Amino acid sequence: MKHHPQDNRHNVSLAGENFDWKLKVATEADVDPAVEALSGHMNDRQRAVFRDKLQRYVRKSGRELIVAVRGVQTLGLVCVIAQAQFPPSFTEQQASQLRNFGCGTQLLVHPSSRKQGVGGSLLAHAERWAHENGLAGFWIATHRQADWYRTHFGYQEIHRIEDKGVEKILMSKSFK
Ligand SMILES: CC(C)(COP(=O)(O)OP(=O)(O)OC[C@H]1O[C@@H](n2cnc3c(N)ncnc32)[C@H](O)[C@@H]1OP(=O)(O)O)[C@@H](O)C(=O)NCCC(=O)NCCS
Secondary structure (H helix, E strand, O other), X not given: OXXXXXXXXXXXXXXXXXXXXXXXXXXXXXXXXHHHHHOOOOOHHHHHHHHHHHHHHHHOOOEEEEEEEEOOEEEEEEEEEOOOOOOOOOOHHHHHHOOOEEEEEEEEEOXXXXXXXXXXXXXXXXXXXXXXXXXXEEEXXXXXXXXXXXXXXXXXXXXXXXXXXXXXXXXXXXXX
């Protein structure tokens, strides 16, 4: 049985305006609304893979699915995992740098809710989850958002991989 800490309410105030949404650790009941809201750009097969992935994050220990919601509407999500597999191309030294780091995957905000701080709040919450679980840092693989992680959150590039024909940049940050 997974432990679900009480929801955290985030009232984010940026540029003099108030935005109000809730970040919460998702349960099984949050998966279908999240898939419904965030899979508009996916075909049926991709949507099924996405649903399976979210369900795994809800059910298995050492992982969490965090969702951003406004009322019944899902605005975005991020998956976090304590022990993710490293890419096969990693050297021993790269793997040892990230040992005991948490990993974020699938950070996604609905296009109509972007540029309002939702993605940043999700990432900050994911990092906090890793920190509170005794992990030493956090890493993510990104196709286009390396500068966002670098500029706003202090991540550094550690490696590049090719994933299904797409180049991804692995970014990491230590909590020390
Ligand atoms: C990357 C992604 C998650 C960011 O989500 P987001 O909710 O737009 O993120 P934020 O709002 O926190 O930050 C985005 C930008 O908006 C700005 N911003 C935040 N709140 C703002 C506000 N109230 N007014 C104006 N700008 C704001 C941030 O400063 C940031 O600026 P920058 O892009 O110029 O550096 C989102 O674009 C997305 O889902 N992209 C597609 C999937 C993807 O690439 N995921 C990452 C995989 S690793």
